[in-house]
Amino acid sequence: MSTKSAQPHLLTCARFALAFAVLPLGKGSTLEPAGLAADRVATLFWVLTIGATVIWLVVVGLALYAVSASRRPQSPRGSSLLIVGGGVIFPTVVLAGLLVWSLSMLPGLLAPAPAGSLEVRVTGYQWWWRVEYLGAEGATIELANELHLPVGEPVELQLESHDVIHSFWVPALGGKMDMIPGRRTRLRLEPTQVGVYRGVCAEYCGTSHALMSLVVVVEERQAWERWLAAQAQPATSPGEALFLEQGCGACHTIRGTAADGALGPDLTHVGSRASVGAGVIEADVPGLEQWLAKTAHLKPGVLMPSFGMLPPPELTALAQYLAGLR
Amino acid sequence: MTPDLPEANESLLSTVAAPAIWAAHFLLSYITAAVWCAKVAGADGSLVAVQRAISLYTVLALAAIGLIGWRAWGRHRLGDSPPPHDQDAPGGRHRFLGFAGALLSGLSALAVIFSALASLFFGSCR
Numbered sequence: 001m002s003t004k005s006a007q008p009h010l011l012t013c014a015r016f017a018l019a020f021a022v023l024p025l026g027k028g029s030t031l032e033p034a035g036l037a038a039d040r041v042a043t044l045f046w047v048l049t050i051g052a053t054v055i056w057l058v059v060v061g062l063a064l065y066a067v068s069a070s071r072r073p074q075s076p077r078g079s080s081l082l083i084v085g086g087g088v089i090f091p092t093v094v095l096a097g098l099l100v101w102s103l104s105m106l107p108g109l110l111a112p113a114p115a116g117s118l119e120v121r122v123t124g125y126q127w128w129w130r131v132e133y134l135g136a137e138g139a140t141i142e143l144a145n146e147l148h149l150p151v152g153e154p155v156e157l158q159l160e161s162h163d164v165i166h167s168f169w170v171p172a173l174g175g176k177m178d179m180i181p182g183r184r185t186r187l188r189l190e191p192t193q194v195g196v197y198r199g200v201c202a203e204y205c206g207t208s209h210a211l212m213s214l215v216v217v218v219e220e221r222q223a224w225e226r227w228l229a230a231q232a233q234p235a236t237s238p239g240e241a242l243f244l245e246q247g248c249g250a251c252h253t254i255r256g257t258a259a260d261g262a263l264g265p266d267l268t269h270v271g272s273r274a275s276v277g278a279g280v281i282e283a284d285v286p287g288l289e290q291w292l293a294k295t296a297h298l299k300p301g302v303l304m305p306s307f308g309m310l311p312p313p314e315l316t317a318l319a320q321y322l323a324g325l326r
Numbered sequence: 327m328t329p330d331l332p333e334a335n336e337s338l339l340s341t342v343a344a345p346a347i348w349a350a351h352f353l354l355s356y357i358t359a360a361v362w363c364a365k366v367a368g369a370d371g372s373l374v375a376v377q378r379a380i381s382l383y384t385v386l387a388l389a390a391i392g393l394i395g396w397r398a399w400g401r402h403r404l405g406d407s408p409p410p411h412d413q414d415a416p417g418g419r420h421r422f423l424g425f426a427g428a429l430l431s432g433l434s435a436l437a438v439i440f441s442a443l444a445s446l447f448f449g450s451c452r
């Protein structure tokens with residue numbers, strides 16, 4: 001009995017291991033800053049770490065000295081000076097300096113991006129990100145799970161949540177900001193280096209919280225404009241019949257087809273993304289096939305039904321169609 | 327010799343008074359800013375009025391803490407019970423409580439200044 005049930009257990013474990021294996025979606029360290037705010041945070045971090053290390057060494061040194069010094073009496077005056085100077089004045093001055101320095105960074109980082117800057121609305125969902133580029137005259141271009149930004153320009157993010165509290169964090173670019181249902185928070189980012197960076201949800205939001213990543217691509221203005229123009233186009237890949245027939249359109253929109261659901265991510269250009277499922281698997285044909293057949297294994301608790309019951313040729317056809325949506 | 331020490335002087339109240347003012351100052355500053363932004367000025371509103379209010383709280387808090395600290399220091403100087411004032415006797419207790427009250431007043435004054443500093447850097451409810 002026990003040996004029989006051991007095998008499915010192992011299988012489940014293996015599947016979970018697969019589900020939690022993280023795709024290399026880009027750089028994601030606060031210590032390799034590629035944005036203005038992250039740069040300040042990293043500077044603060046190094047100053048504090050090195051400063052604290054020096055102070056720690058001095059304190060430990062003093063303690064060792066106190067233990068090992070000869071027993072001859074120390075001058076009361078010198079001792080008082082050490083206590084008042086090292087115990088009261090020094091920490092007060094250091095803390096006041098650090099406080100003023102870090103506070104003085106904040107207003108600049110919190111200020112809204114100048115009028116006319118790029119504005120993007122990012123909405124947190126369990127467990128993915130809706131991304132809307134807000135153009136002039138209310139025209140929006142909707143995408144999901146991927147954010148492209150022009151390098152060297154401030155961008156104003158409007159952050160919202162559809163369900164529970166999420167938190168938007170691209171460690172290499174800036175600080176984190178909560179996404180709160182019923183409210184709009186804002187975050188200003190200013191990427192300084194071209195590259196691909198990983199964003200994460202930084203507030204526990206349910207079963208697959210750890211599988212809620214965001215790919216942030218920072219590129220030159222021209223490349224970014226080309227990309228956005230392409231994303232604004234309706235879908236071109238043929239073969240939506242099967243997609244519509246399976247009812248995927250109830251939850252997903254593919255611009256240019258009859259699919260106009262709003263529960264799940266926009267799939268108009270899903271084939272152009274670095275991953276599907278907010279970072280769980282590659283957006284190529286095998287990856288998409290896995291996603292459709294084993295949705296809940298790849299992403300426990302996922303709010304999309306698995307389509308593992310479809311005959312394999314149909315799965316492949318769907319995956320090919322989606323991968324073609326570039 | 328130990329002078330007459332009124333019983334009330336051994337109360338712990340004199341030591342917690344200054345930290346209590348620090349707590350009240352912090353809470354009041356926070357509440358003022360929150361209510362101002364939520365009910366009066368709006369999410370993009372100006373914080374200048376709050377900055378003024380917090381400056382006023384700060385002046386009042388520092389004056390009160392200064393007074394408490396001054397009186398605590400006076401208590402510490404009363405009598406000739408020797409340091410470190412840990413004898414189980416009214417004289418030692420008295421000087422100890424005075425000293426603790428004075429040190430806590432210093433700490434509280436600093437903390438009040440630090441929390442007030444934060445308000446100087448933000449001019450808007452954002």
Ligand SMILES: [Cu+2]
Pocket residue numbers: 124125127165166167201202203204205209212
């Ligand atoms: Cu989340």
